[in-house]
Amino acid sequence: MTIAVEIVLLILLLVTAAGAILVKDLMSAILLLGTYSFFLSLVWAWLGAVDVAFVEAVVGAGLATVLFLVTLFGTAPKDSRLRRPPPPIAALFALPLLGILLLYAANDLPEFGDPNSPASSHISPIYLENSFQDSHTPNVVTSVLMDYRSLDTMVETVVIFTAGIACALLLRRKAS
């Protein structure tokens, strides 16, 4: 029963991705990419990664769609129904090969929810046992991001802030 839900969600994901590649005008491709992010976020939520699902919904479906739209309308010529050229032949051959390579590499990954995998046997127990005493935050992910890796998060914030200022400078309206 649960595998059926996964299969349906993944089929929706694949159909949306293929549609975003095959559709003719860029505006529709942006909307399809927004739909793709919605489905991807559902898949994350189904796998139990709630924080990743939230970030995917906020950044992928919300921010990226709006940024793509702003970019499209900032760069478009008079007619907004932009066409795009068909994909090059080399990409049609190289990208499926890359996908096969990634699938081959994914064979060696541990099973989903495997308690003996390296990630859940070495690092996670330490965080799960000590994070509440160390940081007094009930959410482990938050305490890892904001406490153990606080310098990393701060510099990431600086990078995103700089990028935001650059975007605002590039996209500002002319005064005249």
Added chain:
Amino acid sequence: MKIFFLCILLIIAVLIGAYLYRVIRGPTIFDRVLGLNGISTKAIILLALIGIVFERMDMFIDISTGYALLNLVGALAVAKYLEQKGLP
């Protein structure tokens, strides 16, 4: 009871396909925007159902609220720029 909610989850996930057809085939932009809106309403319900199945309703309600807000922002952005640039 869990089986019941899983069945509803599956049915709604299949029903999204109808909206997806309109998003992919839709002749005008408005069909696609409406399809995207419908998909995100279904996604909100799906998230709440996943929360019920996992018995962590408090956490998943937050995400579905975020979904609803973002859906509004995306639709507003499309409407604003279609208004500025005229219909394609």
